[in-house]
Structures are given as C-alpha cells and as structure tokens.
Amino acid sequence: MSNYIKLQNNLEELNLIHMKNNLDKYLNLIKEGEKSFVDALYELSELEIKAKEKRAMYSCVRVANFPFLKGTEDFDFDFQPAINKQEILDLKSLRFVENKENILFVGTPGVGKTHLAVSIAIEAAKHRYSTYFIYFYDLMSQLKKALLENRLEIRLKHFAKYKVLVIDEIGYLPIDNDSSNLFFQLISDMNIIQMV
Numbered sequence: 001m002s003n004y005i006k007l008q009n010n011l012e013e014l015n016l017i018h019m020k021n022n023l024d025k026y027l028n029l030i031k032e033g034e035k036s037f038v039d040a041l042y043e044l045s046e047l048e049i050k051a052k053e054k055r056a057m058y059s060c061v062r063v064a065n066f067p068f069l070k071g072t073e074d075f076d077f078d079f080q081p082a083i084n085k086q087e088i089l090d091l092k093s094l095r096f097v098e099n100k101e102n103i104l105f106v107g108t109p110g111v112g113k114t115h116l117a118v119s120i121a122i123e124a125a126k127h128r129y130s131t132y133f134i135y136f137y138d139l140m141s142q143l144k145k146a147l148l149e150n151r152l153e154i155r156l157k158h159f160a161k162y163k164v165l166v167i168d169e170i171g172y173l174p175i176d177n178d179s180s181n182l183f184f185q186l187i188s189d190m191n192i193i194q195m196v
C-alpha cells in the first residue's frame, strides 16, 4: 500500500475528513509550486478547524434552543443606523457576561432585536457559556406549571443556572401579576447564583 493511501487512511482514522477530501487539491498546488508545504498543511488544518467550529456551532443551536442561526455578520448595520455597531460588537466580546450585566433590546417590530440577541447568545454558546433562548410566554408557562406542581424552586434554579438566558418577546402580551412575580423571582435567583 502506498504512503499516499496510508495517509488517506490515517486522515480518515483521525476523522480529518476535510483534510482527506482536499488532499489531492493541495498536493497538486504544492507540485505546481503554487503553495509551500507549510502553507498547504496550514490551510488544510484550517479547513478542519472551520468545520469543527461549524459543528460546535450547530450543536450549540440544538442545546440553546435558538429560533434561527444568524450572526452580526448577517446584520445590515447600514440599514439600521440607529443601532450602534460598536456597542453590539462590544456585547459580542461577552464582557457583559463576566460583568454580570443585563442587556435589554427595545424597539418596534422587525428591527432586529431577536436577531441581535441571538447573534450575541451564539457567541456566548460558542465560548461554552451555558446559554438558552426562550420566549417569555414559554418561560412563564413552565414556571406557572412548576408552581402548581410544587416544584417551582427546582424550575427556577434550572433557568437561573444559565450564564446567558435570552428571554424574548417580553411584553408582547400583557404581563399578569403571577408572571411578574415569577419573573422577579427568576431574576433575583439569577443574581444570587451568579454572585456565588
């Protein structure tokens, strides 16, 4: 068996499928003097890393319950000049998580609140902060159900443990007294949990 075949088998064994699939292309580029060996190897490894990041991102989506996968790169800041791009990019640096700050997006329908919240939360999930997206209505339904079943504390702790919890569409429907009490308890629990 030639070393070329052995190399292909090794790449497959190591699960480096993107390197394997692009091996011929890069061997040709090296042969034609278009790429150095180091550059070719580096670019092949980059392909694998990019694919790995993508996989991690998709797995974050499943766990974090995002309604869609859109980043700030998909957001047209020119179209929405009222939004300060630098501020959003600063939020993407996730300083606010470490500083235990809350972010509130307020605006008329369709201006990109969910999009931007999701893009920041994706960044958090990619950085392995436990992240979850939920609509206010669903959150309240779950907490009210837990209250009736006498397991509110457990449910509150479940949500409060997230480092980044995106609660969307607050105020889309009128908020009743029970919801406002439960919401207050959740935020209060989050503050306590994040402080210890």
Ligand SMILES: Nc1ncnc2c1ncn2[C@@H]1O[C@H](COP(=O)(O)OP(=O)(O)OP(=O)(O)O)[C@@H](O)[C@H]1O
Pocket (backbone or CB within 6 Å): 070, 074, 075, 076, 077, 079, 080, 107, 108, 109, 110, 111, 112, 113, 114, 115, 116, 169
């Ligand atoms: N500036 C923008 N650039 C690119 N896409 C945008 C922009 N603004 C909004 N969108 C897109 O428009 C759609 C609606 O945006 P989004 O759901 O984020 O709005 P919203 O402010 O959350 O609205 P609502 O108050 O109805 O929930 C989404 O698909 C979003 O990606």
Ligand SMILES: [Mg+2]
Pocket (backbone or CB within 6 Å): 113, 114, 115, 168, 169
């Ligand atoms: Mg929205």
